Amino acid sequence: MAGARVSLTALDGLPLIKAGDDLASLLAEALRCAGIAPANGDIVVVAQKIVSKAEGRAVALADVKPSPRALAVAADVRKDPRLVELILAESNEIIRQAPDVLIVEHRRGFVMANAGVDQSNVDADGAHALLLPVDADASAATLKARLDRAFGVDFGIVINDSFGRPWRKGVVGVAIGAAGVPALVSMVGRPDLVGRKMRVTEVAFADELAAAASLVMGQSDEGRAAVHLRGARHEGAASAAATLLRPKETDLFR
Amino acid sequence: MAGARVSLTALDGLPLIKAGDDLASLLAEALRCAGIAPANGDIVVVAQKIVSKAEGRAVALADVKPSPRALAVAADVRKDPRLVELILAESNEIIRQAPDVLIVEHRRGFVMANAGVDQSNVDADGAHALLLPVDADASAATLKARLDRAFGVDFGIVINDSFGRPWRKGVVGVAIGAAGVPALVSMVGRPDLVGRKMRVTEVAFADELAAAASLVMGQSDEGRAAVHLRGARHEGAASAAATLLRPKETDLFR
Numbered sequence: 001m002a003g004a005r006v007s008l009t010a011l012d013g014l015p016l017i018k019a020g021d022d023l024a025s026l027l028a029e030a031l032r033c034a035g036i037a038p039a040n041g042d043i044v045v046v047a048q049k050i051v052s053k054a055e056g057r058a059v060a061l062a063d064v065k066p067s068p069r070a071l072a073v074a075a076d077v078r079k080d081p082r083l084v085e086l087i088l089a090e091s092n093e094i095i096r097q098a099p100d101v102l103i104v105e106h107r108r109g110f111v112m113a114n115a116g117v118d119q120s121n122v123d124a125d126g127a128h129a130l131l132l133p134v135d136a137d138a139s140a141a142t143l144k145a146r147l148d149r150a151f152g153v154d155f156g157i158v159i160n161d162s163f164g165r166p167w168r169k170g171v172v173g174v175a176i177g178a179a180g181v182p183a184l185v186s187m188v189g190r191p192d193l194v195g196r197k198m199r200v201t202e203v204a205f206a207d208e209l210a211a212a213a214s215l216v217m218g219q220s221d222e223g224r225a226a227v228h229l230r231g232a233r234h235e236g237a238a239s240a241a242a243t244l245l246r247p248k249e250t251d252l253f254r
Numbered sequence: 255m256a257g258a259r260v261s262l263t264a265l266d267g268l269p270l271i272k273a274g275d276d277l278a279s280l281l282a283e284a285l286r287c288a289g290i291a292p293a294n295g296d297i298v299v300v301a302q303k304i305v306s307k308a309e310g311r312a313v314a315l316a317d318v319k320p321s322p323r324a325l326a327v328a329a330d331v332r333k334d335p336r337l338v339e340l341i342l343a344e345s346n347e348i349i350r351q352a353p354d355v356l357i358v359e360h361r362r363g364f365v366m367a368n369a370g371v372d373q374s375n376v377d378a379d380g381a382h383a384l385l386l387p388v389d390a391d392a393s394a395a396t397l398k399a400r401l402d403r404a405f406g407v408d409f410g411i412v413i414n415d416s417f418g419r420p421w422r423k424g425v426v427g428v429a430i431g432a433a434g435v436p437a438l439v440s441m442v443g444r445p446d447l448v449g450r451k452m453r454v455t456e457v458a459f460a461d462e463l464a465a466a467a468s469l470v471m472g473q474s475d476e477g478r479a480a481v482h483l484r485g486a487r488h489e490g491a492a493s494a495a496a497t498l499l500r501p502k503e504t505d506l507f508r
Contacts, residue, residue, distance in 0.1 A: 004266065004478060006470050010258035096506040103506070111421035162457070166420055166507035167365035168498050170438045170458030172465065184424045204424030211426065212466035215486045216260050224258055232469045244422050252350040252357070253420035253507050
Protein backbone atom coordinates (compact mmCIF):
# COMPACT_ATOMS: atom_id res chain seq x y z
CA MET A 1 0.00 0.00 0.00
CA ALA A 2 1.51 3.31 -1.06
CA GLY A 3 2.18 5.84 1.66
CA ALA A 4 0.66 3.87 4.52
CA ARG A 5 0.00 6.35 7.25
CA VAL A 6 -1.21 6.19 10.82
CA SER A 7 -2.21 9.29 12.75
CA LEU A 8 -2.92 9.66 16.45
CA THR A 9 -4.68 12.66 17.93
CA ALA A 10 -5.15 13.38 21.62
CA LEU A 11 -8.76 14.01 22.57
CA ASP A 12 -7.98 16.82 24.93
CA GLY A 13 -11.52 18.12 25.08
CA LEU A 14 -12.18 15.48 27.73
CA PRO A 15 -12.91 16.83 31.24
CA LEU A 16 -11.62 15.25 34.45
CA ILE A 17 -13.70 12.10 34.80
CA LYS A 18 -15.63 11.23 37.95
CA ALA A 19 -17.71 8.29 39.11
CA GLY A 20 -20.96 7.94 37.19
CA ASP A 21 -19.86 10.05 34.22
CA ASP A 22 -21.20 8.92 30.88
CA LEU A 23 -17.80 8.27 29.32
CA ALA A 24 -19.19 7.38 25.87
CA SER A 25 -20.96 10.73 25.61
CA LEU A 26 -17.87 12.58 26.81
CA LEU A 27 -15.70 10.75 24.25
CA ALA A 28 -18.19 11.56 21.48
CA GLU A 29 -18.11 15.20 22.52
CA ALA A 30 -14.28 15.16 22.63
CA LEU A 31 -14.13 13.68 19.13
CA ARG A 32 -16.37 16.49 17.89
CA CYS A 33 -14.29 19.11 19.77
CA ALA A 34 -11.17 17.78 18.09
CA GLY A 35 -12.81 18.32 14.71
CA ILE A 36 -12.65 14.63 13.87
CA ALA A 37 -15.19 13.16 11.45
CA PRO A 38 -15.14 9.50 12.47
CA ALA A 39 -14.79 6.87 9.74
CA ASN A 40 -15.04 3.08 9.68
CA GLY A 41 -11.92 1.51 11.14
CA ASP A 42 -11.07 4.46 13.37
CA ILE A 43 -9.85 3.40 16.78
CA VAL A 44 -10.23 5.19 20.10
CA VAL A 45 -7.73 4.22 22.76
CA VAL A 46 -8.92 5.08 26.25
CA ALA A 47 -6.71 5.11 29.35
CA GLN A 48 -7.77 2.58 31.98
CA LYS A 49 -7.83 5.30 34.62
CA ILE A 50 -10.75 7.19 33.19
CA VAL A 51 -12.72 4.02 32.50
CA SER A 52 -12.18 2.95 36.12
CA LYS A 53 -13.11 6.37 37.44
CA ALA A 54 -16.31 6.55 35.40
CA GLU A 55 -17.20 3.07 36.61
CA GLY A 56 -16.76 4.12 40.24
CA ARG A 57 -13.76 1.87 40.92
CA ALA A 58 -12.09 4.25 43.39
CA VAL A 59 -11.93 2.86 46.93
CA ALA A 60 -11.38 4.90 50.09
CA LEU A 61 -8.37 3.40 51.86
CA ALA A 62 -9.90 4.34 55.22
CA ASP A 63 -12.62 1.77 54.55
CA VAL A 64 -10.19 -1.08 53.89
CA LYS A 65 -9.39 -3.49 56.71
CA PRO A 66 -6.29 -5.57 55.88
CA SER A 67 -6.52 -9.32 56.47
CA PRO A 68 -3.73 -11.14 58.33
CA ARG A 69 -2.43 -12.35 54.96
CA ALA A 70 -2.38 -8.78 53.57
CA LEU A 71 -0.50 -7.62 56.68
CA ALA A 72 2.12 -10.35 56.21
CA VAL A 73 2.59 -9.66 52.48
CA ALA A 74 2.67 -5.90 53.11
CA ALA A 75 5.48 -6.30 55.62
CA ASP A 76 7.47 -8.28 53.09
CA VAL A 77 6.89 -5.97 50.11
CA ARG A 78 6.95 -2.74 52.16
CA LYS A 79 3.59 -1.43 50.93
CA ASP A 80 0.55 -0.01 52.71
CA PRO A 81 -1.36 -3.06 54.07
CA ARG A 82 -4.64 -1.56 52.91
CA LEU A 83 -3.31 -1.34 49.34
CA VAL A 84 -2.08 -4.91 49.61
CA GLU A 85 -5.52 -5.99 50.80
CA LEU A 86 -7.05 -4.43 47.67
CA ILE A 87 -4.37 -5.99 45.46
CA LEU A 88 -4.92 -9.47 46.86
CA ALA A 89 -8.69 -9.12 46.54
CA GLU A 90 -8.19 -8.25 42.87
CA SER A 91 -5.81 -11.18 42.24
CA ASN A 92 -5.94 -14.90 41.53
CA GLU A 93 -2.43 -15.47 42.85
CA ILE A 94 0.89 -13.84 43.65
CA ILE A 95 3.50 -14.47 40.93
CA ARG A 96 6.51 -12.80 42.60
CA GLN A 97 6.96 -10.76 45.74
CA ALA A 98 10.03 -8.87 46.91
CA PRO A 99 10.67 -5.55 48.63
CA ASP A 100 8.78 -2.91 46.63
CA VAL A 101 7.56 -5.51 44.11
CA LEU A 102 4.26 -7.37 44.07
CA ILE A 103 3.49 -9.08 40.77
CA VAL A 104 0.22 -10.94 40.60
CA GLU A 105 -2.18 -12.57 38.25
CA HIS A 106 -5.11 -10.17 38.22
CA ARG A 107 -8.49 -11.90 38.50
CA ARG A 108 -8.99 -11.29 34.76
CA GLY A 109 -5.70 -13.02 33.95
CA PHE A 110 -3.28 -10.14 33.41
CA VAL A 111 0.11 -10.73 34.99
CA MET A 112 1.00 -7.30 36.27
CA ALA A 113 2.33 -5.27 39.20
CA ASN A 114 -0.09 -4.52 42.05
CA ALA A 115 -3.12 -5.89 40.16
CA GLY A 116 -3.29 -2.44 38.58
CA VAL A 117 -4.32 -0.88 41.89
CA ASP A 118 -3.07 2.67 41.68
CA GLN A 119 -2.98 5.71 43.93
CA SER A 120 -1.83 8.22 41.32
CA ASN A 121 -4.30 10.41 39.46
CA VAL A 122 -7.06 9.76 42.01
CA ASP A 123 -6.80 12.46 44.63
CA ALA A 124 -4.07 14.74 45.90
CA ASP A 125 -3.93 13.31 49.40
CA GLY A 126 -3.72 9.65 48.43
CA ALA A 127 -6.89 8.75 50.36
CA HIS A 128 -8.25 6.65 47.49
CA ALA A 129 -6.95 3.88 45.29
CA LEU A 130 -8.28 3.02 41.87
CA LEU A 131 -8.98 -0.57 40.76
CA LEU A 132 -9.06 -1.80 37.17
CA PRO A 133 -12.49 -1.94 35.51
CA VAL A 134 -14.48 -5.02 36.54
CA ASP A 135 -14.24 -6.29 32.95
CA ALA A 136 -12.33 -4.01 30.59
CA ASP A 137 -13.31 -6.03 27.52
CA ALA A 138 -16.97 -5.50 28.42
CA SER A 139 -16.27 -1.80 29.04
CA ALA A 140 -14.67 -1.57 25.59
CA ALA A 141 -17.64 -3.32 23.99
CA THR A 142 -20.04 -0.90 25.65
CA LEU A 143 -18.04 2.14 24.54
CA LYS A 144 -17.90 0.73 21.01
CA ALA A 145 -21.66 0.17 20.85
CA ARG A 146 -22.32 3.70 22.07
CA LEU A 147 -19.79 5.42 19.78
CA ASP A 148 -20.83 3.33 16.77
CA ARG A 149 -24.40 4.47 17.32
CA ALA A 150 -23.44 8.11 17.93
CA PHE A 151 -21.51 8.42 14.66
CA GLY A 152 -22.90 5.61 12.50
CA VAL A 153 -19.47 4.08 11.92
CA ASP A 154 -17.63 0.93 12.97
CA PHE A 155 -15.10 1.89 15.66
CA GLY A 156 -12.36 -0.08 17.32
CA ILE A 157 -11.89 0.54 21.04
CA VAL A 158 -8.81 -0.29 23.11
CA ILE A 159 -8.51 0.34 26.84
CA ASN A 160 -4.84 0.64 27.75
CA ASP A 161 -2.72 0.58 30.86
CA SER A 162 1.05 0.75 31.44
CA PHE A 163 2.77 -2.50 32.35
CA GLY A 164 6.33 -3.25 33.35
CA ARG A 165 8.02 -6.27 31.76
CA PRO A 166 10.64 -8.84 32.69
CA TRP A 167 14.13 -8.24 31.25
CA ARG A 168 13.47 -4.69 30.12
CA LYS A 169 13.19 -1.48 32.11
CA GLY A 170 10.31 0.92 31.87
CA VAL A 171 6.60 0.55 31.32
CA VAL A 172 4.84 0.32 27.96
CA GLY A 173 1.21 0.72 26.98
CA VAL A 174 -0.66 -2.59 26.93
CA ALA A 175 -4.27 -3.47 26.04
CA ILE A 176 -6.48 -4.60 28.93
CA GLY A 177 -9.72 -4.25 26.97
CA ALA A 178 -10.59 -4.32 23.29
CA ALA A 179 -13.62 -4.33 21.01
CA GLY A 180 -13.96 -4.06 17.24
CA VAL A 181 -10.30 -4.88 16.55
CA PRO A 182 -8.50 -8.22 16.40
CA ALA A 183 -6.44 -8.15 19.59
CA LEU A 184 -4.15 -10.79 18.13
CA VAL A 185 -3.50 -11.01 14.38
CA SER A 186 -2.45 -14.34 12.94
CA MET A 187 0.25 -14.27 10.27
CA VAL A 188 0.26 -18.02 9.77
CA GLY A 189 0.77 -18.91 6.15
CA ARG A 190 1.27 -15.37 4.92
CA PRO A 191 4.26 -15.04 2.62
CA ASP A 192 7.14 -12.86 3.74
CA LEU A 193 9.09 -10.46 1.55
CA VAL A 194 10.75 -13.24 -0.42
CA GLY A 195 7.92 -15.74 -0.51
CA ARG A 196 8.77 -17.93 2.46
CA LYS A 197 5.98 -18.72 4.87
CA MET A 198 6.05 -16.50 7.93
CA ARG A 199 7.53 -18.00 11.07
CA VAL A 200 6.27 -15.23 13.33
CA THR A 201 2.74 -16.41 13.72
CA GLU A 202 0.89 -13.82 15.78
CA VAL A 203 1.13 -10.09 16.31
CA ALA A 204 -0.30 -8.50 19.45
CA PHE A 205 -2.06 -5.81 17.47
CA ALA A 206 -4.05 -4.39 20.39
CA ASP A 207 -0.87 -4.06 22.45
CA GLU A 208 0.84 -2.16 19.63
CA LEU A 209 -2.17 0.16 19.43
CA ALA A 210 -1.99 0.61 23.21
CA ALA A 211 1.72 1.44 23.09
CA ALA A 212 1.30 3.85 20.19
CA ALA A 213 -1.46 5.70 22.05
CA SER A 214 0.76 5.91 25.14
CA LEU A 215 3.18 8.02 23.10
CA VAL A 216 0.45 10.63 22.79
CA MET A 217 -1.05 10.25 26.25
CA GLY A 218 2.14 10.71 28.23
CA GLN A 219 2.22 9.48 31.82
CA SER A 220 2.20 12.67 33.76
CA ASP A 221 -0.02 15.61 34.53
CA GLU A 222 -1.31 16.32 31.08
CA GLY A 223 -4.58 14.49 31.23
CA ARG A 224 -4.63 13.28 27.64
CA ALA A 225 -6.52 10.16 28.53
CA ALA A 226 -8.02 9.27 25.16
CA VAL A 227 -6.54 9.16 21.69
CA HIS A 228 -8.09 8.84 18.26
CA LEU A 229 -6.09 6.61 15.91
CA ARG A 230 -6.63 6.33 12.17
CA GLY A 231 -4.96 4.24 9.50
CA ALA A 232 -3.92 1.08 11.35
CA ARG A 233 -5.02 -1.60 8.94
CA HIS A 234 -6.51 -4.68 10.45
CA GLU A 235 -7.92 -7.86 9.02
CA GLY A 236 -9.64 -10.76 10.66
CA ALA A 237 -12.35 -11.04 13.23
CA ALA A 238 -12.45 -8.73 16.22
CA SER A 239 -11.36 -10.31 19.48
CA ALA A 240 -11.19 -9.24 23.10
CA ALA A 241 -7.98 -8.32 24.94
CA ALA A 242 -8.44 -11.54 26.92
CA THR A 243 -7.29 -13.30 23.71
CA LEU A 244 -3.82 -11.91 24.46
CA LEU A 245 -3.44 -13.88 27.68
CA ARG A 246 -1.03 -16.79 27.40
CA PRO A 247 -2.40 -19.85 29.19
CA LYS A 248 -0.49 -20.53 32.39
CA GLU A 249 0.31 -24.12 31.33
CA THR A 250 2.15 -22.94 28.21
CA ASP A 251 4.09 -20.15 29.92
CA LEU A 252 7.72 -20.81 30.76
CA PHE A 253 7.92 -17.79 33.07
CA ARG A 254 5.23 -18.55 35.66
CA MET B 255 -0.63 20.67 24.89
CA ALA B 256 -3.66 21.25 22.67
CA GLY B 257 -4.31 18.70 19.94
CA ALA B 258 -1.19 16.63 20.51
CA ARG B 259 -0.73 14.60 17.37
CA VAL B 260 1.63 11.89 16.22
CA SER B 261 1.84 10.79 12.61
CA LEU B 262 3.60 7.77 11.15
CA THR B 263 4.32 7.39 7.46
CA ALA B 264 5.73 4.30 5.77
CA LEU B 265 8.81 5.02 3.67
CA ASP B 266 7.81 2.75 0.85
CA GLY B 267 10.26 4.21 -1.61
CA LEU B 268 12.87 1.90 -0.11
CA PRO B 269 14.18 -0.86 -2.42
CA LEU B 270 14.92 -4.42 -1.26
CA ILE B 271 18.12 -4.07 0.74
CA LYS B 272 21.22 -6.15 0.09
CA ALA B 273 24.61 -6.50 1.73
CA GLY B 274 26.77 -3.43 1.31
CA ASP B 275 23.90 -1.07 0.50
CA ASP B 276 24.29 2.46 1.82
CA LEU B 277 21.19 2.39 4.01
CA ALA B 278 21.48 6.02 5.14
CA SER B 279 21.42 7.24 1.53
CA LEU B 280 18.50 4.97 0.70
CA LEU B 281 16.57 6.23 3.73
CA ALA B 282 17.30 9.84 2.76
CA GLU B 283 16.04 9.13 -0.75
CA ALA B 284 12.94 7.38 0.62
CA LEU B 285 12.17 10.38 2.86
CA ARG B 286 12.40 12.65 -0.19
CA CYS B 287 10.24 10.24 -2.25
CA ALA B 288 7.60 10.35 0.46
CA GLY B 289 7.54 14.13 0.18
CA ILE B 290 8.66 14.57 3.79
CA ALA B 291 10.51 17.74 4.76
CA PRO B 292 12.39 16.54 7.85
CA ALA B 293 12.24 18.65 10.99
CA ASN B 294 14.01 18.58 14.34
CA GLY B 295 12.63 15.83 16.54
CA ASP B 296 11.48 13.65 13.64
CA ILE B 297 12.15 9.99 14.24
CA VAL B 298 12.90 7.28 11.69
CA VAL B 299 12.17 3.75 12.84
CA VAL B 300 14.06 1.15 10.81
CA ALA B 301 13.32 -2.57 10.86
CA GLN B 302 16.21 -4.67 12.13
CA LYS B 303 16.07 -6.85 9.03
CA ILE B 304 17.18 -4.19 6.62
CA VAL B 305 19.92 -2.94 8.93
CA SER B 306 21.22 -6.51 9.25
CA LYS B 307 21.03 -7.08 5.52
CA ALA B 308 22.86 -3.87 4.67
CA GLU B 309 25.52 -4.81 7.20
CA GLY B 310 26.00 -8.22 5.58
CA ARG B 311 24.71 -10.25 8.52
CA ALA B 312 23.20 -13.03 6.38
CA VAL B 313 24.93 -16.37 6.88
CA ALA B 314 24.74 -19.33 4.49
CA LEU B 315 23.52 -22.30 6.52
CA ALA B 316 25.60 -24.63 4.32
CA ASP B 317 28.72 -23.04 5.82
CA VAL B 318 27.66 -23.67 9.43
CA LYS B 319 29.02 -26.73 11.23
CA PRO B 320 27.02 -27.43 14.40
CA SER B 321 29.00 -28.12 17.57
CA PRO B 322 28.13 -31.10 19.78
CA ARG B 323 26.36 -28.66 22.12
CA ALA B 324 24.30 -27.21 19.26
CA LEU B 325 23.36 -30.74 18.15
CA ALA B 326 22.18 -31.60 21.67
CA VAL B 327 20.16 -28.40 22.08
CA ALA B 328 18.72 -28.75 18.56
CA ALA B 329 17.45 -32.23 19.34
CA ASP B 330 15.75 -30.91 22.46
CA VAL B 331 14.17 -27.83 20.87
CA ARG B 332 13.49 -29.48 17.48
CA LYS B 333 15.27 -26.86 15.38
CA ASP B 334 17.84 -27.09 12.58
CA PRO B 335 21.20 -27.71 14.34
CA ARG B 336 22.89 -25.16 12.07
CA LEU B 337 20.40 -22.50 13.20
CA VAL B 338 20.99 -23.50 16.81
CA GLU B 339 24.76 -23.19 16.25
CA LEU B 340 24.23 -19.61 15.04
CA ILE B 341 21.85 -18.85 17.92
CA LEU B 342 24.30 -20.12 20.54
CA ALA B 343 27.18 -18.21 18.94
CA GLU B 344 25.06 -15.04 19.21
CA SER B 345 24.11 -15.68 22.85
CA ASN B 346 25.54 -15.23 26.32
CA GLU B 347 23.33 -17.94 27.80
CA ILE B 348 20.18 -19.97 27.33
CA ILE B 349 17.31 -18.67 29.49
CA ARG B 350 14.69 -21.34 28.66
CA GLN B 351 14.58 -24.22 26.25
CA ALA B 352 11.64 -26.47 25.36
CA PRO B 353 10.32 -28.07 22.19
CA ASP B 354 10.05 -25.26 19.58
CA VAL B 355 11.25 -22.67 22.09
CA LEU B 356 14.78 -21.35 22.61
CA ILE B 357 14.95 -18.16 24.64
CA VAL B 358 18.42 -16.75 25.18
CA GLU B 359 20.26 -13.71 26.36
CA HIS B 360 21.66 -12.30 23.13
CA ARG B 361 25.29 -11.21 23.42
CA ARG B 362 24.10 -7.58 23.58
CA GLY B 363 21.81 -8.37 26.50
CA PHE B 364 18.38 -8.72 24.90
CA VAL B 365 16.39 -11.62 26.29
CA MET B 366 14.65 -12.93 23.18
CA ALA B 367 13.74 -15.99 21.15
CA ASN B 368 16.45 -17.50 18.94
CA ALA B 369 18.89 -14.60 19.53
CA GLY B 370 17.00 -12.85 16.73
CA VAL B 371 18.38 -15.30 14.17
CA ASP B 372 15.75 -15.41 11.45
CA GLN B 373 15.20 -17.27 8.21
CA SER B 374 12.23 -15.22 6.99
CA ASN B 375 12.70 -12.33 4.57
CA VAL B 376 16.19 -13.52 3.55
CA ASP B 377 15.76 -15.81 0.60
CA ALA B 378 12.97 -17.96 -0.77
CA ASP B 379 14.71 -21.29 -0.25
CA GLY B 380 15.77 -20.75 3.37
CA ALA B 381 19.47 -21.21 2.56
CA HIS B 382 20.47 -18.19 4.64
CA ALA B 383 19.76 -16.95 8.14
CA LEU B 384 20.00 -13.34 9.24
CA LEU B 385 21.71 -12.30 12.48
CA LEU B 386 21.02 -9.09 14.42
CA PRO B 387 23.32 -6.15 13.69
CA VAL B 388 26.65 -6.45 15.52
CA ASP B 389 25.71 -3.38 17.60
CA ALA B 390 22.31 -1.92 16.77
CA ASP B 391 22.88 1.14 18.97
CA ALA B 392 26.02 1.91 16.96
CA SER B 393 24.08 1.30 13.72
CA ALA B 394 21.42 3.74 14.90
CA ALA B 395 24.06 6.33 15.82
CA THR B 396 25.63 6.04 12.36
CA LEU B 397 22.26 6.39 10.60
CA LYS B 398 21.48 9.41 12.77
CA ALA B 399 24.78 11.11 11.96
CA ARG B 400 24.29 10.55 8.23
CA LEU B 401 20.63 11.64 8.13
CA ASP B 402 21.28 14.66 10.36
CA ARG B 403 23.97 15.76 7.93
CA ALA B 404 21.85 15.05 4.84
CA PHE B 405 18.95 17.20 6.01
CA GLY B 406 20.51 19.55 8.56
CA VAL B 407 18.10 18.51 11.31
CA ASP B 408 18.27 16.57 14.57
CA PHE B 409 16.73 13.12 13.97
CA GLY B 410 15.90 10.33 16.35
CA ILE B 411 16.58 6.82 15.07
CA VAL B 412 15.11 3.60 16.44
CA ILE B 413 15.93 0.14 15.11
CA ASN B 414 13.08 -2.22 15.93
CA ASP B 415 12.45 -5.93 16.02
CA SER B 416 9.46 -8.04 17.09
CA PHE B 417 9.74 -9.81 20.43
CA GLY B 418 7.48 -12.28 22.14
CA ARG B 419 6.77 -11.77 25.85
CA PRO B 420 6.02 -13.89 28.90
CA TRP B 421 2.37 -14.03 29.96
CA ARG B 422 0.99 -12.49 26.78
CA LYS B 423 0.58 -13.96 23.33
CA GLY B 424 1.85 -12.36 20.16
CA VAL B 425 4.89 -10.30 19.30
CA VAL B 426 5.24 -6.54 19.66
CA GLY B 427 7.74 -4.09 18.23
CA VAL B 428 10.69 -3.47 20.56
CA ALA B 429 13.75 -1.20 20.26
CA ILE B 430 17.10 -2.94 19.79
CA GLY B 431 18.94 0.22 18.78
CA ALA B 432 18.36 3.91 19.41
CA ALA B 433 20.07 7.25 18.85
CA GLY B 434 18.90 10.82 19.39
CA VAL B 435 15.95 9.83 21.60
CA PRO B 436 15.79 8.99 25.30
CA ALA B 437 15.22 5.23 25.22
CA LEU B 438 13.92 5.41 28.78
CA VAL B 439 12.11 8.51 30.10
CA SER B 440 12.12 9.15 33.80
CA MET B 441 8.89 10.43 35.37
CA VAL B 442 10.33 10.62 38.87
CA GLY B 443 8.99 13.60 40.71
CA ARG B 444 6.60 14.78 38.02
CA PRO B 445 3.17 15.58 39.34
CA ASP B 446 0.26 13.52 38.13
CA LEU B 447 -3.16 14.83 37.20
CA VAL B 448 -4.09 15.70 40.77
CA GLY B 449 -0.70 16.82 42.03
CA ARG B 450 0.60 13.62 43.62
CA LYS B 451 4.12 12.58 42.76
CA MET B 452 4.21 9.92 40.07
CA ARG B 453 4.79 6.36 41.21
CA VAL B 454 5.43 5.03 37.72
CA THR B 455 9.00 6.11 37.38
CA GLU B 456 10.16 5.18 33.89
CA VAL B 457 8.56 4.84 30.47
CA ALA B 458 10.20 2.72 27.78
CA PHE B 459 9.82 5.46 25.18
CA ALA B 460 11.92 3.75 22.49
CA ASP B 461 9.88 0.56 22.85
CA GLU B 462 6.63 2.50 22.43
CA LEU B 463 8.08 4.13 19.30
CA ALA B 464 9.10 0.68 18.06
CA ALA B 465 5.62 -0.75 18.66
CA ALA B 466 3.90 2.22 17.02
CA ALA B 467 6.07 1.84 13.92
CA SER B 468 5.25 -1.88 13.79
CA LEU B 469 1.61 -0.93 13.25
CA VAL B 470 2.65 0.69 9.98
CA MET B 471 5.32 -1.82 8.96
CA GLY B 472 3.16 -4.92 9.24
CA GLN B 473 4.90 -8.26 9.56
CA SER B 474 4.28 -9.81 6.23
CA ASP B 475 5.16 -9.37 2.57
CA GLU B 476 4.68 -5.67 2.30
CA GLY B 477 8.23 -4.53 2.67
CA ARG B 478 7.50 -1.36 4.61
CA ALA B 479 10.73 -1.56 6.53
CA ALA B 480 11.14 2.06 7.59
CA VAL B 481 8.70 4.54 9.06
CA HIS B 482 8.89 8.28 9.60
CA LEU B 483 7.33 9.40 12.89
CA ARG B 484 6.56 12.98 13.82
CA GLY B 485 5.09 14.53 16.95
CA ALA B 486 6.23 12.23 19.75
CA ARG B 487 7.43 14.68 22.34
CA HIS B 488 10.53 13.73 24.23
CA GLU B 489 12.52 15.41 26.92
CA GLY B 490 15.76 14.47 28.54
CA ALA B 491 19.09 13.29 27.22
CA ALA B 492 19.24 10.79 24.38
CA SER B 493 20.17 7.28 25.43
CA ALA B 494 20.87 4.01 23.67
CA ALA B 495 18.48 1.05 23.56
CA ALA B 496 20.94 -0.76 25.84
CA THR B 497 19.57 1.52 28.58
CA LEU B 498 16.37 -0.53 28.42
CA LEU B 499 18.05 -3.73 29.58
CA ARG B 500 17.19 -4.69 33.13
CA PRO B 501 20.26 -5.92 34.99
CA LYS B 502 20.11 -9.66 35.55
CA GLU B 503 20.59 -9.26 39.32
CA THR B 504 17.45 -7.16 39.65
CA ASP B 505 15.28 -9.35 37.41
CA LEU B 506 12.84 -11.70 39.13
CA PHE B 507 12.24 -13.67 35.91
CA ARG B 508 15.69 -14.94 35.02
